[in-house]
Amino acid sequence: MDLTWLRPHPDDLTFLDRNGVRITGAWFTVDGRRYAVPDLVEVWTVTGPRPPFASRAFQAAGLIAVVAAVASPRLDTTTAWLGVGVALAIPLTAALIALRVQSRPLSLYAHYRGRTVRLLESTDSVWFHQVCRALDRARAYNGHG
Numbered sequence: 001m002d003l004t005w006l007r008p009h010p011d012d013l014t015f016l017d018r019n020g021v022r023i024t025g026a027w028f029t030v031d032g033r034r035y036a037v038p039d040l041v042e043v044w045t046v047t048g049p050r051p052p053f054a055s056r057a058f059q060a061a062g063l064i065a066v067v068a069a070v071a072s073p074r075l076d077t078t079t080a081w082l083g084v085g086v087a088l089a090i091p092l093t094a095a096l097i098a099l100r101v102q103s104r105p106l107s108l109y110a111h112y113r114g115r116t117v118r119l120l121e122s123t124d125s126v127w128f129h130q131v132c133r134a135l136d137r138a139r140a141y142n143g144h145g
Helices: 052-074 079-099 125-141
Strands: 014-018 021-024 027-030 033-036 040-047 106-112 115-122
Touching: 014 125, 021 125, 040 125, 052 079, 079 106, 079 125, 115 125
Parallel strands: none
Antiparallel strands: 014 021, 021 027, 027 033, 040 106, 106 115
């Protein structure tokens, strides 16, 4: 018994339609660009670099640790080691705050009709992963994945 007539038309099936992104069974539309979902193959995500401030703060903490290691024979008082601990805590705390406040950019890529395209970039990880899940569902509807 053929039940294919029960399956909705790909254009009638919407997986996501928010914040300028629309994903249907047939199309992935973002920022005025439109991609046919069946032609999106090998979809992957890329995480961008950490914030430069955080990297520099980690480097400063490393430098302080190296200097403390070299100077350790002369650090014979509790006060000196306490000073090293405080000197390490300041850049480490700053780096952790920077990592928490400044999100890393996330990018969604795919091979589309023989070329690599970036479909979406966002620093909002919740939104980004919602888009990824919706695209996964649209691709599964079309027999991918």
